[in-house]
Amino acid sequence: MLNVLMLGVGQCGNRILDAINKESFGGGGASRLAKYCMRPKFPSRVETLAVNTAVNDLKELRFTTAKDRLHVPNLHGVGANRNVGKQAFMDNRDMIMGEIEKRGDFDVAFVITSTSGGTGSSFSPLLINELKRQYPRITVITVAVLPFREEGSIYLQNAAFSMRELMEVDAEGIILADNQYMKRYSGDIASAYDKINNMIAQRLLFLIESLDSEMLSVTDLGDFKTVMNGGLRIGTMGFYQADGKNPSVKDAIENSLKPGNLLYPANVSEDAARAMIIIQGSREHLDVDQITKEVEKLSASAGHVFKGIVIKKGYPKVLSVFTMASAPELESIYAQAARGMQDEKEKRSRSRKQLDDAFAHIEDLEEIY
Amino acid sequence: MQASKLGKNTPINPSDLQDDVICKRRWSGLRRLTYLTIFVLLIQAFYFGAVYAKETKETNDNQVTYTDFTLNIGDRIDIGDYQVELIDIQSLKDGIALMQVSKVGGALDEQRAFLENHANNLEGGSENNGITITVTDIPDDQSAKVRIEYQEGLGTPRRHASERPVAPPDKPILSVQESFDRNQMNVGDEVKVTIAVKNIGTGQALDIKAEDTPPLPEFSYIAGYPPKIKETLDPGESDSAVYLMSAVKEGSIRVPAIQVSYTDAKKNARSNNSEPFNVLINPKSKANLAIELTSPGPIPLGGKGVMNVSLSNMGTATATRIELAGEIRPPEGLEVTGLDRSFFEILPEKRVNYSAVLSGKSPGNYTVRLKASFDGGDGAMIQEGTTEVVVLEQEYKYQYLLLIIPIIVIIAWMYRRYKEYKY
Numbered sequence: 001m002l003n004v005l006m007l008g009v010g011q012c013g014n015r016i017l018d019a020i021n022k023e024s025f026g027g028g029g030a031s032r033l034a035k036y037c038m039r040p041k042f043p044s045r046v047e048t049l050a051v052n053t054a055v056n057d058l059k060e061l062r063f064t065t066a067k068d069r070l071h072v073p074n075l076h077g078v079g080a081n082r083n084v085g086k087q088a089f090m091d092n093r094d095m096i097m098g099e100i101e102k103r104g105d106f107d108v109a110f111v112i113t114s115t116s117g118g119t120g121s122s123f124s125p126l127l128i129n130e131l132k133r134q135y136p137r138i139t140v141i142t143v144a145v146l147p148f149r150e151e152g153s154i155y156l157q158n159a160a161f162s163m164r165e166l167m168e169v170d171a172e173g174i175i176l177a178d179n180q181y182m183k184r185y186s187g188d189i190a191s192a193y194d195k196i197n198n199m200i201a202q203r204l205l206f207l208i209e210s211l212d213s214e215m216l217s218v219t220d221l222g223d224f225k226t227v228m229n230g231g232l233r234i235g236t237m238g239f240y241q242a243d244g245k246n247p248s249v250k251d252a253i254e255n256s257l258k259p260g261n262l263l264y265p266a267n268v269s270e271d272a273a274r275a276m277i278i279i280q281g282s283r284e285h286l287d288v289d290q291i292t293k294e295v296e297k298l299s300a301s302a303g304h305v306f307k308g309i310v311i312k313k314g315y316p317k318v319l320s321v322f323t324m325a326s327a328p329e330l331e332s333i334y335a336q337a338a339r340g341m342q343d344e345k346e347k348r349s350r351s352r353k354q355l356d357d358a359f360a361h362i363e364d365l366e367e368i369y
Numbered sequence: 370m371q372a373s374k375l376g377k378n379t380p381i382n383p384s385d386l387q388d389d390v391i392c393k394r395r396w397s398g399l400r401r402l403t404y405l406t407i408f409v410l411l412i413q414a415f416y417f418g419a420v421y422a423k424e425t426k427e428t429n430d431n432q433v434t435y436t437d438f439t440l441n442i443g444d445r446i447d448i449g450d451y452q453v454e455l456i457d458i459q460s461l462k463d464g465i466a467l468m469q470v471s472k473v474g475g476a477l478d479e480q481r482a483f484l485e486n487h488a489n490n491l492e493g494g495s496e497n498n499g500i501t502i503t504v505t506d507i508p509d510d511q512s513a514k515v516r517i518e519y520q521e522g523l524g525t526p527r528r529h530a531s532e533r534p535v536a537p538p539d540k541p542i543l544s545v546q547e548s549f550d551r552n553q554m555n556v557g558d559e560v561k562v563t564i565a566v567k568n569i570g571t572g573q574a575l576d577i578k579a580e581d582t583p584p585l586p587e588f589s590y591i592a593g594y595p596p597k598i599k600e601t602l603d604p605g606e607s608d609s610a611v612y613l614m615s616a617v618k619e620g621s622i623r624v625p626a627i628q629v630s631y632t633d634a635k636k637n638a639r640s641n642n643s644e645p646f647n648v649l650i651n652p653k654s655k656a657n658l659a660i661e662l663t664s665p666g667p668i669p670l671g672g673k674g675v676m677n678v679s680l681s682n683m684g685t686a687t688a689t690r691i692e693l694a695g696e697i698r699p700p701e702g703l704e705v706t707g708l709d710r711s712f713f714e715i716l717p718e719k720r721v722n723y724s725a726v727l728s729g730k731s732p733g734n735y736t737v738r739l740k741a742s743f744d745g746g747d748g749a750m751i752q753e754g755t756t757e758v759v760v761l762e763q764e765y766k767y768q769y770l771l772l773i774i775p776i777i778v779i780i781a782w783m784y785r786r787y788k789e790y791k792y
């Protein structure tokens with residue numbers, strides 16, 4: 001039995017965490033009622049903790065228990081200012097770590113955060129460091145959400161800096177989800193968030209469940225660590241659920257790797273460094289030969305591929321996790337961020353100069369009363 | 370016609386004349402001749418009466434006239450040589466008077482029966498120098514009105530009162546009394562009927578016959594009917610007859626008079642009646658048991674209840690050999706002890722109470738039926754009484770708890786969860 005800690009930091013992290021809790025009640029509308037009568041059903045021992053500086057963001061949550069919501073007192077958020085965020089974390093570090101300690105020992109911790117906000121993006125690297133320091137044997141996976149590109153230069157800049165910090169910390173790897181990439185799922189932002197959050201929640205829980213199951217073909221936490229350690233140690237997840245119309249496991253595997261089913265725009269055949277394919281379904285749908293063939297095909301481009309098969313009633317479901325050797329999209333973000341920062345800098349000096357010019361008018365004058 | 374009627378009556382008369390054998394013989398012998406003679410005479414009388422009426426009145430010497438007399442028995446009329454004496458009233462009913470007619474010198478001396486309003490000619494009648502005698506009325510059995518027709522030449526008729534002292538006539542009178550030993554009864558009751566007859570008259574009553582017919586349809590006659598009364602009762606003597614009958618039909622009944630017929634010493638048929646009266650026959654007296662079961666009210670499951678039974682005889686007869694048998698429907702689930710009983714008798718308007726214990730074994734609605742079979746005085750009778758008994762499902766408070774506890778638990782649980790998620 002795996003002991004899993006899930007930390008949702010900042011508003012984005014909190015809400016994805018809430019989606020995970022919702023999923024543990026079965027997801028969908030019924031979970032609204034289910035939370036009043038049922039216990040959340042996690043595949044393993046899962047502890048969740050939502051951390052935020054903004055109490056309003058915590059209040060917004062629906063499926064996370066009150067004791068799993070930790071408010072870090074710092075007025076109302078940190079206003080996207082990562083420096084203020086870092087200071088707030090350091091000020092409250094013991095309190096935060098104490099809250100985690102209360103939840104016992106863990107084998108794996110997921111730190112879920114946006115990269116572009118203030119709180120999440122500044123807390124997470126520091127928090128990961130603290131976790132690694134206190135629990136050296138723990139596997140820490142960061143789930144990082146990239147912003148919509150049009151959200152503004154500060155968000156992009158935050159994303160760029162926080163990504164760098166997240167890559168520098170001692171975590172086992174980063175799973176990326178890109179809001180911009182998944183924007184296509186829905187017209188309005190609120191439902192787009194919900195959709196994205198639900199996708200992330202579903203995949204993470206599927207992953208945990210699979211790692212904790214008796215598998216036909218062995219994959220475990222160690223394999224997962226190995227996958228996450230590959231390439232840039234930045235990866236993402238794809239998922240596909242076959243239905244009655246096409247229960248083919250071969251097609252399901254291929255579909256799970258298609259760009260449309262990924263959380264982050266990547267080209268598996270070109271970018272993948274290591275991969276893990278986890279297949280779930282009833283035995284009659286799982287043709288081992290076909291699976292093996294598919295995995296071999298993937299191995300040709302992606303280096304090492306782990307496969308895990310879980311026998312469970314239903315049509316095939318496939319989760320693919322892979323790390324990338326290259327991340328072109330990320331590079332474009334940095335470029336965009338840098339440009340933005342440059343523009344900002346220039347604008348600032350320009351306006352500074354204008355101001356200085358204005359001040360020049362009164363340079364030699366004294367106030368007269 | 371008239372002659373033949375008289376002739377018809379004559380056969381009764383010879384016995385009246387038993388003391389005079391000669392006359393009797395003469396009567397017998399002359400019967401036919403007499404008919405003829407009377408017939409011819411009557412026609413003549415009509416004829417001459419019509420044709421010579423004026424002439425008769427004008428001839429003063431032998432003008433016919435008449436005189437009316439009222440004679441008591443023993444009185445005599447003398448006219449010329451004729452003597453007419455009223456001997457007896459033979460029949461008041463039929464209008465027959467017996468008279469002695471005689472003529473000085475012995476040419477005529479006989480007793481004759483005179484039919485009322487029939488002319489009797491002696492020696493040719495008044496037209497032929499004889500006389501004509503007619504009994505015009507018989508007001509009682511002691512006297513008769515007599516008309517004598519005669520030619521004025523015969524002189525004036527005279528009445529001679531009887532030389533014999535007028536003996537009080539020997540006249541029997543029967544008082545008849547019929548009585549029931551009760552004037553109200555029930556169908557099936559026996560009644561004793563007494564018929565008492567007493568001779569309160571002065572003469573002997575003979576040939577007494579009590580006519581108690583026809584039988585009354587409302588009764589069946591058990592013994593002593595028809596009643597027998599002595600045939601002869603001397604003055605002052607009495608007799609009675611008793612018979613038994615039983616009432617068979619209800620209603621108010623007029624008991625008609627009993628006619629007692631008899632004759633006096635002179636063979637005069639007489640009769641007396643009793644007074645009619647009313648009796649009332651009520652419907653048959655029967656026992657009638659009313660059974661009243663008092664339900665003990667809802668019995669808790671596994672609990673007991675007491676059911677009261679009351680038997681009251683609402684009828685008019687005693688109920689005897691009373692057997693009570695209880696029955697419960699449905700037969701399973703409710704047990705009863707002490708419901709089946711028996712009693713010797715319950716008098717009219719009396720009541721008997723007892724109680725039985727019911728124990729509820731399974732919930733439901735039960736019908737308790739008590740059947741009483743008894744002898745109601747008119748054969749076997751059956752009466753029933755029922756009541757409903759409810760055995761409750763469960764104690765109510767537990768039922769409430771069963772409902773409330775889960776609701777409280779659910780509410781508590783949900784409230785706890787709500788608190789858990791409330792931030």
Ligand SMILES: Nc1nc2c(ncn2[C@@H]2O[C@H](COP(=O)(O)OP(=O)(O)OP(=O)(O)O)[C@@H](O)[C@H]2O)c(=O)[nH]1
Nearest residue numbers: 010011012015077078080114117118119120147193
């Ligand atoms: N996928 C997803 N992204 C979100 C969600 N909410 C916010 N974001 C993204 O997160 C970024 C903003 O970061 P937040 O998490 O809101 O900021 P924070 O960590 O709370 O920091 P401060 O609010 O500045 O204190 C933006 O790029 C949003 O697009 C969400 O529910 N789902």
Ligand SMILES: [Mg+2]
Nearest residue numbers: 011054057077
């Ligand atoms: Mg926020």
